[in-house]
Amino acid sequence: MNIPRTSFPRIIIIGGGFAGIALAKKLSKQEVQVVLLDKNNYHNFQPLLYQVSTGGLEPDSIAYPIRKVLKDFPNFHFRLANVDEIDAKNNTVITNIGNLKFDYLVVASGSKTNYFGNAEVEKHSMAMKTIPQSLNLRSLILENFEDALLTSNLHERNALMNFVIVGGGPTGVELAGALAEIKKGILPKDYPDLDTRSVQINIIQSSDCILKGMSDKASQKAEDFLEKLGVNVWKNIRVTNYDGKTVTTNTDLIFETATVIWAAGVKGALIKGLDAADFITRSNRLLVNEFNQVKDYNHIFAIGDIACMVTNDFPDGLPMMAQPAIQQGKQLGDNMLQLLEGKPMKSFVYKDKGVMATIGRNKAVVDLKRFKFQGIFAWYVWMFVHLFFLIGFRNRMVVFINWVYNYVRFDREARLIIRPFKRKN
Numbered sequence: 204m205n206i207p208r209t210s211f212p213r214i215i216i217i218g219g220g221f222a223g224i225a226l227a228k229k230l231s232k233q234e235v236q237v238v239l240l241d242k243n244n245y246h247n248f249q250p251l252l253y254q255v256s257t258g259g260l261e262p263d264s265i266a267y268p269i270r271k272v273l274k275d276f277p278n279f280h281f282r283l284a285n286v287d288e289i290d291a292k293n294n295t296v297i298t299n300i301g302n303l304k305f306d307y308l309v310v311a312s313g314s315k316t317n318y319f320g321n322a323e324v325e326k327h328s329m330a331m332k333t334i335p336q337s338l339n340l341r342s343l344i345l346e347n348f349e350d351a352l353l354t355s356n357l358h359e360r361n362a363l364m365n366f367v368i369v370g371g372g373p374t375g376v377e378l379a380g381a382l383a384e385i386k387k388g389i390l391p392k393d394y395p396d397l398d399t400r401s402v403q404i405n406i407i408q409s410s411d412c413i414l415k416g417m418s419d420k421a422s423q424k425a426e427d428f429l430e431k432l433g434v435n436v437w438k439n440i441r442v443t444n445y446d447g448k449t450v451t452t453n454t455d456l457i458f459e460t461a462t463v464i465w466a467a468g469v470k471g472a473l474i475k476g477l478d479a480a481d482f483i484t485r486s487n488r489l490l491v492n493e494f495n496q497v498k499d500y501n502h503i504f505a506i507g508d509i510a511c512m513v514t515n516d517f518p519d520g521l522p523m524m525a526q527p528a529i530q531q532g533k534q535l536g537d538n539m540l541q542l543l544e545g546k547p548m549k550s551f552v553y554k555d556k557g558v559m560a561t562i563g564r565n566k567a568v569v570d571l572k573r574f575k576f577q578g579i580f581a582w583y584v585w586m587f588v589h590l591f592f593l594i595g596f597r598n599r600m601v602v603f604i605n606w607v608y609n610y611v612r613f614d615r616e617a618r619l620i621i622r623p624f625k626r627k628n
């Protein structure tokens with residue numbers, strides 16, 4: 204891998220997401236060698252993926268080169284590599300570009316879409332966890348309208364214009380809101396010869412409310428906002444299958460659709476090697492102690508989505524969200540320096556900064572610890588927080604300008620089929 208030899212301890216970080224970057228930044232000026240491995244050369248700001256899928260933002264504005272984040276630090280090395288296996292006995296990571304020994308290893312590999320073992324759903328539905336997946340979805344949505352315009356078969360046309368989002372968490376809700384805005388503001392102008400009133404946007408949630416982790420008020424308001432936008436909110440319904448044409452559920456309800464977006468869950472992006480049954484949770488996360496050490500290891504840590512830290516407030520592990528990942532990354536940086544100096548590490552305490560979701564133009568719901576609010580002010584707060592956490596000045600400027608332009612012009616200019624989406628056979 205061409206990593207220079209050094210007398211400093213080598214810390215390998217797998218993953219340049221929120222957690223890995225926060226950790227690398229903390230360690231990069233210290234007397235350690237940091238090697239960050241990621242299968243992509245960019246950090247992906249996942250909370251705005253839905254805006255890429257719906258043509259509101261270009262993909263470049265939510266991605267940032269990992270090398271650039273840490274360019275000024277001489278002891279930092281980035282390699283574009285997929286880690287295939289962790290050989291914990293020999294302190295080695297095995298990757299597609301070679302093997303590398305570590306003194307300390309930090310797994311920050313995040314999560315991937317959870318289809319709960321349903322291979323057919325996995326094959327036919329669309330996920331939205333990566334930038335390429337979001338671009339696929341953008342292409343498919345636009346291709347559907349192009350195809351709908353051409354077909355004289357009413358059944359086929361309706362299926363092309365029927366969107367089913369499975370999962371009523373923030374991702375599903377934000378996507379549904381954005382699709383509804385497109386239906387209202389863009390489709391009638393772009394497709395005057397198509398009856399776009401028949402576009403249906405459905406969101407299916409298995410429990411009795413959407414935005415389950417948020418307050419009742421936020422959940423109810425989000426549902427009201429969606430219904431006002433014309434989204435069909437289906438609750439207490441579980442999707443059982445999708446064969447590429449029909450969504451079946453645990454009730455009599457079925458949906459004939461060409462597009463299912465699966466936002467019903469994620470699971471840890473586990474890497475082979477650390478897979479002993481006693482420290483993997485049901486959602487494929489690595490059980491860690493209060494110092495983020497993977498159970499049974501002193502020199503292997505996990506942070507972010509892949510780590511399952513059980514606390515009194517979170518008996519199933521801290522939420523798989525950006526804040527726990529960032530906070531764990533920062534704290535582990537401090538703890539590793541303590542460890543290297545032979546000093547005691549500090550237990551991680553999660554500071555809950557709140558949860559928020561936006562539902563189309565001018566509407567959002569925000570649950571902070573002390574305040575809960577909904578509507579236009581919440582929408583401004585949502586925008587400010589997302590701009591603040593986006594990495595890179597250029598990205599912040601581009602996103603801000605895009606949002607202002609989209610707001611004033613009721614437009615989403617990135618509705619481009621750059622790379623047509625090909626369905627799997």
Ligand SMILES: Cc1cc2nc3c(=O)[nH]c(=O)nc-3n(C[C@H](O)[C@H](O)[C@H](O)COP(=O)(O)OP(=O)(O)OC[C@H]3O[C@@H](n4cnc5c(N)ncnc54)[C@H](O)[C@@H]3O)c2cc1C
Pocket residue numbers: 217218219220221222223240241242243245246247248249250251252253284285286287311312313314331332373374472474506507508509523524525526528559
């Ligand atoms: C659509 C969507 C919307 C979201 N919205 C919000 C939101 O509004 N608010 C919020 O707080 N959270 C949100 N989240 C969740 C949030 O993005 C995650 O919790 C957060 O990204 C976790 O950070 P992480 O560093 O653990 O993992 P990630 O950010 O996923 O980073 C993991 C990194 O590891 C790399 N990697 C994985 N496996 C390997 C391997 N084998 N070899 C090399 N590299 C590897 C990946 O390429 C990636 O760069 C959203 C997630 C999605 C998908």
